[in-house]
Amino acid sequence: MANVLVAGVGMHPTGRFPDKSYRDIAAVAAVAAVEDAGLSWEQIGVMFASHTRQGISAGQQVAHDLGLAGIPVVNVENACASGTTAIHEAATWIEAGRVDVALVVGFEKMPKGVISGLGEAGSYEDRMGLNVMPSLYGFMAQKHMHRYGTTARQMALVSVKNHQNGVLNPYAQYRKVVTVEEVLHSRMVADPLTLLQCCPTSDGAAAVLLINESTVSLPNPRRAVWWAGSAVGTMCFDSDESEVSRRTAYAAYEAAAIGPEDIELVECHDAFTIGEILHYEELGLCPEGEGGRFIEEGHTWLNGKVPVNPSGGLQSRGHPLGMTGVAQVYEAVVQMRGEAGDRQVPHWPKTAVTHTQGYAGVSAVGVLHR
Amino acid sequence: MSEIVQDLRDGRAIPVVPNAFEIVADGSVRLGGSECQKCQWRTFPRVKRCLRCHSGDVGDVLLIPQGIVDSFTVVHQGPAEWTGVVPYVLVRVLLDDGVLVVSHLRECLVSDIRIGMGVRGALAVLFEEGGRSVVGPVFVPA
Numbered sequence: 171m172a173n174v175l176v177a178g179v180g181m182h183p184t185g186r187f188p189d190k191s192y193r194d195i196a197a198v199a200a201v202a203a204v205e206d207a208g209l210s211w212e213q214i215g216v217m218f219a220s221h222t223r224q225g226i227s228a229g230q231q232v233a234h235d236l237g238l239a240g241i242p243v244v245n246v247e248n249a250c251a252s253g254t255t256a257i258h259e260a261a262t263w264i265e266a267g268r269v270d271v272a273l274v275v276g277f278e279k280m281p282k283g284v285i286s287g288l289g290e291a292g293s294y295e296d297r298m299g300l301n302v303m304p305s306l307y308g309f310m311a312q313k314h315m316h317r318y319g320t321t322a323r324q325m326a327l328v329s330v331k332n333h334q335n336g337v338l339n340p341y342a343q344y345r346k347v348v349t350v351e352e353v354l355h356s357r358m359v360a361d362p363l364t365l366l367q368c369c370p371t372s373d374g375a376a377a378v379l380l381i382n383e384s385t386v387s388l389p390n391p392r393r394a395v396w397w398a399g400s401a402v403g404t405m406c407f408d409s410d411e412s413e414v415s416r417r418t419a420y421a422a423y424e425a426a427a428i429g430p431e432d433i434e435l436v437e438c439h440d441a442f443t444i445g446e447i448l449h450y451e452e453l454g455l456c457p458e459g460e461g462g463r464f465i466e467e468g469h470t471w472l473n474g475k476v477p478v479n480p481s482g483g484l485q486s487r488g489h490p491l492g493m494t495g496v497a498q499v500y501e502a503v504v505q506m507r508g509e510a511g512d513r514q515v516p517h518w519p520k521t522a523v524t525h526t527q528g529y530a531g532v533s534a535v536g537v538l539h540r
Numbered sequence: 541m542s543e544i545v546q547d548l549r550d551g552r553a554i555p556v557v558p559n560a561f562e563i564v565a566d567g568s569v570r571l572g573g574s575e576c577q578k579c580q581w582r583t584f585p586r587v588k589r590c591l592r593c594h595s596g597d598v599g600d601v602l603l604i605p606q607g608i609v610d611s612f613t614v615v616h617q618g619p620a621e622w623t624g625v626v627p628y629v630l631v632r633v634l635l636d637d638g639v640l641v642v643s644h645l646r647e648c649l650v651s652d653i654r655i656g657m658g659v660r661g662a663l664a665v666l667f668e669e670g671g672r673s674v675v676g677p678v679f680v681p682a
């Protein structure tokens with residue numbers, strides 16, 4: 171099986187861009203990734219487009235604008251896990267020997283307000299007002315607080331940390347420091363989650379260029395990072411979101427031949443602050459029930475033993491659904507290269523993990539290694 | 541509750557979705573669930589196939605809405621059509637027969653809600669639509 175390298179990464183800033191189409195922002199990220207790798211457009215054998223609500227064949231529209239004629243274009247929709255899923259799929263094309271170079275572009279332009287209207291229109295859940303994303307995380311938060319004594323302050327620290335990181339990221343949507351008090355006293359969305367504990371809806375795009383390590387020569391091979399293993403999972407019968415994230419993470423670790431003790435940097439799905447605390451546990455960074463204490467003790471801050479979401483995460487960088495999993499890999503790669511500027515973690519990580527989780531029990535995890 | 545039942549009979553109120561609940565002879569409410577005829581797995585709301593053993597032989601069952609709160613949240617910003625209705629309390633309830641049901645909690649102060657507290661089913665008006673009340677199955681403290 172071929173070894174896959176991430177050879178190039180690129181981003182368009184995250185935010186609100188009413189004057190730009192999804193095609194405009196996706197193209198900016200794609201061009202940046204191809205130029206970053208120093209490869210030619212003719213070498214690209216397939217393009218994967220990750221998006222959730224941009225309409226039919228949105229990936230083909232982006233490919234058209236890039237002049238990528240004639241190659242297969244595959245659109246990937248896996249809710250918030252779309253981006254990670256698209257990279258996972260693109261990597262399998264290279265591993266299988268179908269293509270030598272794959273471009274993955276994740277993009278989204280989103281309306282304002284909470285993500286609702288999930289599931290089937292007219293269903294019990296829809297008509298009863300149950301299908302609203304923050305409330306699903308509100309349930310998780312209340313349960314974790316009840317079972318393990320996790321506190322509102324510990325959850326607020328996730329927002330404080332990630333906003334602090336986002337200030338240092340020129341691509342982040344909200345580059346503003348927030349305090350614990352500001353987080354806790356911001357407007358309540360789904361008790362105990364306040365507004366500053368919920369990621370924004372955003373416009374944005376990110377791209378990565380994957381290559382077959384043995385057939386493609388790079389102008390600057392030292393900047394490339396291994397795509398060491400990945401997995402995509404769906405919830406088991408009678409399980410929950412934590413189960414699927416844990417199982418998917420360990421499948422990715424096995425594919426990459428690592429253990430949780432090897433992880434030096436994480437970009438995870440902090441759509442809501444409780445999510446990040448749960449993901450510490452699911453990804454094996456700390457024992458079950460100790461996620462709240464883990465952030466309080468400083469382990470996941472920029473200078474901690476396992477920095478989590480140095481990009482600012484979904485909380486601060488923003489969360490254009492189709493972009494997120496791709497933007498996470500952008501962050502992991504620039505950190506591993508030592509090119510992250512003001513937010514560079516002290517020791518350039520050797521092993522990094524990216525994790526996304528989405529509606530209806532989907533999860534996707536990738537492992538990068540240098 | 542008897543007023544709601546009368547409104548449903550007279551057409552002044554409508555059920556939120558068909559078959560979500562039934563009112564039995566003694567006037568109490570039951571939830572319209574499914575039971576697998578092969579492995580006896582029960583669930584709510586209704587399904588067409590068993591999610592546990594994949595059997596297509598699934599029958600209707602009326603579930604007694606009685607159990608304990610597994611988790612809860614207070615929704616302050618809901619779907620657009622719920623803008624005038626917030627805040628509302630959602631609970632995930634573990635029924636005595638093992639089925640998990642998510643619905644609204646009524647007649648309880650937010651400060652009094654506890655995971656593990658006992659609740660029972662009731663009917664409540666959720667919102668108004670086309671001049672009629674929309675009624676759904678909710679929980680209240682037991």
Ligand SMILES: [Zn+2]
Nearest residue numbers: 576579590593
């Ligand atoms: Zn069955």
